[in-house]
Structures are given as C-alpha cells and as structure tokens.
Amino acid sequence: MTPSADTRRLLSRRAFLSALGAAGAMAAGAGALAGCSSGSVPSGPPGAGGTSGLGPTGSGDPVGRVVPGAVGGRVLVIVDLQGGNDGLSTLVPYTSGRYRDLRPNLAVPGEDVLAGDGEVGFHPSLQRLSRRGLVTVEGVGPVAGDLSHFDMSARWQRGDVDGTGTRLRTGFLGRLTDALDDGSPLVGVALGGPSPHLVNDRASTMSLDSLDALWFLQPADWSEATTYQQGLAALGGDEQLPAVAAGSYRQLLDLAARLAAAGDEDDDGHEVDWEHPMVAEGGELGWQLYLAADLIGAGLGTRVVYTGVGGYDTHTDHGYAAEANLAQLDVAVDGFLTRADELGFADRVLVATISEFGRRVPENGSGLDHGNASTMLVAGPVDDRRAGDRPPIDDLDENDNLRTTIGFDRYLATLAEEWLGVEAASVLPGGPEPLGLL
Numbered sequence: 001m002t003p004s005a006d007t008r009r010l011l012s013r014r015a016f017l018s019a020l021g022a023a024g025a026m027a028a029g030a031g032a033l034a035g036c037s038s039g040s041v042p043s044g045p046p047g048a049g050g051t052s053g054l055g056p057t058g059s060g061d062p063v064g065r066v067v068p069g070a071v072g073g074r075v076l077v078i079v080d081l082q083g084g085n086d087g088l089s090t091l092v093p094y095t096s097g098r099y100r101d102l103r104p105n106l107a108v109p110g111e112d113v114l115a116g117d118g119e120v121g122f123h124p125s126l127q128r129l130s131r132r133g134l135v136t137v138e139g140v141g142p143v144a145g146d147l148s149h150f151d152m153s154a155r156w157q158r159g160d161v162d163g164t165g166t167r168l169r170t171g172f173l174g175r176l177t178d179a180l181d182d183g184s185p186l187v188g189v190a191l192g193g194p195s196p197h198l199v200n201d202r203a204s205t206m207s208l209d210s211l212d213a214l215w216f217l218q219p220a221d222w223s224e225a226t227t228y229q230q231g232l233a234a235l236g237g238d239e240q241l242p243a244v245a246a247g248s249y250r251q252l253l254d255l256a257a258r259l260a261a262a263g264d265e266d267d268d269g270h271e272v273d274w275e276h277p278m279v280a281e282g283g284e285l286g287w288q289l290y291l292a293a294d295l296i297g298a299g300l301g302t303r304v305v306y307t308g309v310g311g312y313d314t315h316t317d318h319g320y321a322a323e324a325n326l327a328q329l330d331v332a333v334d335g336f337l338t339r340a341d342e343l344g345f346a347d348r349v350l351v352a353t354i355s356e357f358g359r360r361v362p363e364n365g366s367g368l369d370h371g372n373a374s375t376m377l378v379a380g381p382v383d384d385r386r387a388g389d390r391p392p393i394d395d396l397d398e399n400d401n402l403r404t405t406i407g408f409d410r411y412l413a414t415l416a417e418e419w420l421g422v423e424a425a426s427v428l429p430g431g432p433e434p435l436g437l438l
Helices: 005-009 013-028 097-102 149-158 172-180 223-236 243-261 283-297 318-343 408-420
Strands: 075-081 134-141 188-191 205-208 304-309 349-354 374-379 385-388
Touching: 075 283, 075 318, 075 408, 134 408, 149 172, 172 188, 172 304, 172 408, 188 283, 283 304, 283 318, 318 349, 318 374, 349 408
Parallel strands: 075 304, 075 349, 134 385, 188 205, 188 304
Antiparallel strands: 134 374, 349 374
C-alpha cells in the first residue's frame, strides 16, 4: 500500500535512507528504469528513424519512423490476457452446431450471448463492453511454433510472428516509444511490474505500481531528500557519464516533480476512489488501468501503456474462469474508458487486447488446452465492427486448433501505423501490412 502523507512524515531517518538507497539503485540502473537504454544516443531528431534498418546501437532492430501527417498525442494501452484467451468464449459462434458438438459442457448457450448478429455474440460477462463501440479482430495468432507460453509470449514481446527474429534486442512497444520520443519524462510505462515489451533504446520508460512510487524524489522540505535530489541532479549534468545515463537522472527527477504537481491540493498524494467499480470489481487489471488513467491525465507525455493480468491458461474449470476473467476485463476496460472521458482524453486513447494464443476447440472435459488463433478486442474511439478473417470451425488444423488467418504482426502493425502513426515496417520485422481497421 502506498504510504500516506502522515506516514511519510513519521518515517524514521533509517527507513528514509533505506528508501534513498533503493532509489539510488534504480537510478543507477538507468537502462532498466528510465529508458531501458543501452547507453548509446541515436542521431537525428526524435521519431526520425533511419534508413539502414539498423537500430541506434547497430543491433539490427528496426528503427521507428513517424509517418507524415500522423495525429499527435494519441495513446495506446495494451491489455495482455496472459495464459491464452479463448476467442470462441470471447466472441461466441452460438449458431454453430459444430461448436456445440465439440464443447458439450463448455459451449456458451445461445440465449445467453450478448449483441448477437445471427452468427456470433459476446460472452455474457462482457455486458459493458458489448454496449460500447468495439472492433473484434478474429483469427489473430502466431505462425507456426510449439504453442508454449514462453515462446509465444516472447514472440509477441518482440513483434516476431514466425520465430525468426530471435536476435531482436528491443520490444515492439519499446520501439514504438523510441519512435514517439519527444523528450517527455514518461513516454512508455509498464504497470504491474517490468515487461520485456517495453525494452527500448532511448525514450524514457519505466515500470510503476503507484503514482506515489517516486515520492522520495519529489520536492520536499526534508534535508535528506533535498541533498539526495541535488546529488542526482548533479549526476544528470555530469559530462563524464554516458549521455543517456545522464539524461535518465534528469528525466527521473522531472517525472517525480511532475507527478507531485499533479497530486491533490491537500498533499495526500493521488487519492484512489476505492468504490469505483473498476477498482472494487476489476481486480489487478482494474487497478492497473485506474493508475494508467491517472498517468495519462497527468500530462507526462505518455504514449504507450502496457498492462497485463494472468488467469487465462484454462486447462481446467474453463467455464468458471472465463466468466470471472471476462467480467474483470469488462469492468476494468469500461471503467478506464469512462475515466478517460471524465479526464478529457477519451478521443485520443485506444485500448487493445493481446494474448499469446487461443485455446483448443474441443474441450478436454472441464477445460481447454493450448490453441492457436484467437479474437482480439479494440476499444476507444472506434466504430463497432467485426474484422479480421474468421477461421472456420469445421476446418481445424492437425491439433484441432483454429488456424491463424491474421498473423499477429499485422494486428500490431495496425496499432502502430493506423493509430499511433508509426510506420509499421519501421518497427516490425518483415514489413507486415496493417489491416485497415482504424
């Protein structure tokens, strides 16, 4: 739990110095906290990219380029449904006899689905999102592979649809932040813990679990805090340090100061509405998205947000787990979009789900094993529509899985180019073509 203002004032000198030591470790690891950087500064203006196809450190990673006429200030929020979300439970083919035959115990009853169109409908747990404008993208998945969590998660992190990009050093979301970097103190953020998705070269990115996490670096009247912050500021101006490391210290202090300025007037920090449905009912994902709304609303220049929640590896008790998981997703994303509207940025934020793979079509009794293609959800200022290329349920692969009809790199390309205005071929290997959704 984040310490209150009174608690902070009562901290012993020993506890405070321990906190400072931890902060020093974070600041010293500038590559892990503020920029995930390799210690090399790219040439050219932010977002300019390059023409060689090599990253700024010569790693071979793509170099992001912003397309002419891109809409500025847009934000992408990724919701990672970790474990493998079942697309057929998310968007249910309730009129298919084949679906009911293969899932005699787990098929969602047709009378329970929401917003059915005579072919598919939403899971009954998605009550709020089914009333919003949603783009559903069917048939999204990897190309080939063994469907292991480790391998498929790593591929999504790298933007590597077929497993040939194992030498990629940065994450797809990290490359987006580098392309969008304008010197803001928090271009990208991972909530709920560090993420390989955001490993990057130069933009200021970090993992954060509370808006008060950097309170000991915020302007204060404690002599220890002032001395420590002055020391960090001096390091930020040290010409003997690598430029990226020095810049990271400056950005870290800037971020802490701007978070303090965005706090409440009573100096109790950022109050949380514990009665808000997305916090009370949305579990860990609801909390992450609540924090995401505060960060975006604080005006820190944040453009990419990664959130993630587990529980989608439903080998057993799939019916119960899907009901609970999708209900949590429903209230968390709907609550986030409601807060985005209240805070004035609803027209420039897009929420998109990802998941390493889907689930096998035939049930194993009470659950579903690892599958292939799945359905992704895109929410925000979008038109309600079905998209992608729905895999036929009567033409499964040799493992009884839905066939991938849309490589997930094309889905990521759509989010990059059509929403953020970052040329897909400049941040994804193979130059995948966007889907024309947004």
